[in-house]
Amino acid sequence: MRLAGVRALVTGGASGLGRAVVDHFVAEGARVTVFDRSEPGLAAVTAAHPGTVIGVQGDVRELAANRRAVADTLAAFDGLDVLVGNAGIWDYNRSLVNLPDDKIDAAFDEIMGVNVKGYLLAAKAALLALVASEGSMIFTVSNAGFYPDGGGTLYTASKHAAVGLIRQLAFECAPKVRVNGVAPGAINTDLRGPAALDMQDRSLGDVLTKDAMTGNLxxxxxxxxxxxxxxxxxxxxxxxxxxxxxxxxxxxxxxAARGVSRVRGGDALANGD
Ligand SMILES: NC(=O)c1ccc[n+]([C@@H]2O[C@H](COP(=O)([O-])OP(=O)(O)OC[C@H]3O[C@@H](n4cnc5c(N)ncnc54)[C@H](O)[C@@H]3O)[C@@H](O)[C@H]2O)c1
Known part of the structure; x- marks a missing residue:
């Protein structure tokens, strides 16, 4: 059990990647608080792990809700060792030219609010508890934190901001608290878009097909x-x-390993070329 005794808090842990992280953490011996806005998702994850996982419902954009998630963790588990900042939304590759004038302010605020401020506020709420336990923070980034076209303008900017947040917090919190990230590529999940762009009911899983992925990487x-x-x-x-x-x-x-003239060089290996 690699996480025996570990007490974790996972934002966005009621669905997709966050839910899978919760399941894996529990399998490795951790107890976990899931902080998410989805009541059905929270009900499902707590029912799957009775006595090991607690749920806190709220919006990651609110400091008070983040503080409640940390307080409930301390009350349930008597400490916090690992914060996983993970709740996020996508922009369905919306380019700047296609961001309507009357929606750009709200779209910026919503995407940056969830993907960047949500991480910042979770870190703020958890920091002193993590100093006490000499714990760590882990934030979900994305290929969009490093390369263009994994999202549109706003999503790509938000994930680059997450990279900056990780580096600055790693500096500020050393040596007591480690701060790291995981940058996944595409994942077959229910990832939603911003309500400001009428994308709140879109689900990435509906558009991310095997065919769409083939040949790109x-x-x-x-x-x-x-x-x-x-x-x-x-x-x-x-x-x-x-x-x-x-x-x-x-x-x-x-x-980072895509070729200039071809996506991959290894296809030739099958021919012995
Ligand atoms: N799916 C992908 O292809 C992909 C690729 C790279 C990175 N990511 C990142 O992975 C992370 C998880 O996304 P996912 O793909 O598992 O999506 P998902 O929609 O399945 O899970 C996201 C969870 O975050 C919660 N959430 C969203 N906004 C919230 C808010 N304001 N307050 C509280 N909870 C909120 C949702 O309810 C949901 O449970 C995100 O940071 C996303 O940017 C996803």
């Missing part, structure tokens, strides 16, 4: 949340990753 398949969770377990396990801070693990099918 060196590793050529449609991943599920479980393909990424081991990286979170590694970063949460102080005995394994204790020297890592300010680190971001990119697991994205090979964005």
């Amino acid at each position: 060196p590793i050529d398949r449609l991943p599920n949340p479980e393909d990424y969770t081991a990286a979170f377990v590694f970063l949460a396990a102080a005995g394994e990753s204790g020297h890592a801070t300010g680190s971001i693990i990119n697991i994205d099918g090979g964005f």
Whole structure:
């Protein structure tokens, strides 16, 4: 059990990647608070892990709700060792030219509010508890934190901001609290869009097909949340990753390994060329 005794708080843990992280953490011995806005999602994850997982309903954009999630964790588990900031929304690749004048302010506020302020407020709420436990923070980034076209203008800016947040917090919180990230590529989830762009009912899983993924990346398949969770377990396990801070693990099918003339060179290996 790599996380025996670990007390974790996962934002956005009621669905998709966050839910898979919760399941993997519990399987490794952790107790987990899930902080999410989805009541049905919270009911499902707490029912799946009775006595091990508690749910806190709220919006990650509100400091008071983040503080409530931390307070409930301390009350239930008598401490907090790992914060996973993960709740996020996508912009369905909306480009600047296609952001309507009358929606751009609200769209910016909503995407930055969830994807950046949500992480900042979770860190703010959890910081002193993590100093006390000499714990760590892990934030979900994205290939969009490093490369264009994994989202539109707002999503890409928000995930680049998450990278900056990780690096600055790693500096500010050292040596007591480690701060790291995981940058996944595409994941088959229910990832939603901003209400400000009328995208709140869109689900990434409806558009992210195996065909859409084929041919774009060196590793050529449609991943599920479980393909990424081991990286979170590694970063949460102080005995394994204790020297890592300010680190971001990119697991994205090979964005950094795409060729200039071809996506991948290894196709030729089958022919012995
Ligand atoms: N799905 C992908 O292809 C992909 C790729 C790279 C990175 N990511 C990142 O992974 C993270 C998780 O996304 P996912 O794909 O699992 O999506 P998801 O929609 O399945 O899960 C996101 C969870 O966050 C919650 N949430 C959203 N806004 C919230 C708010 N304001 N307050 C509280 N909870 C809120 C949702 O209720 C949901 O349970 C996000 O940060 C996303 O940017 C996703």
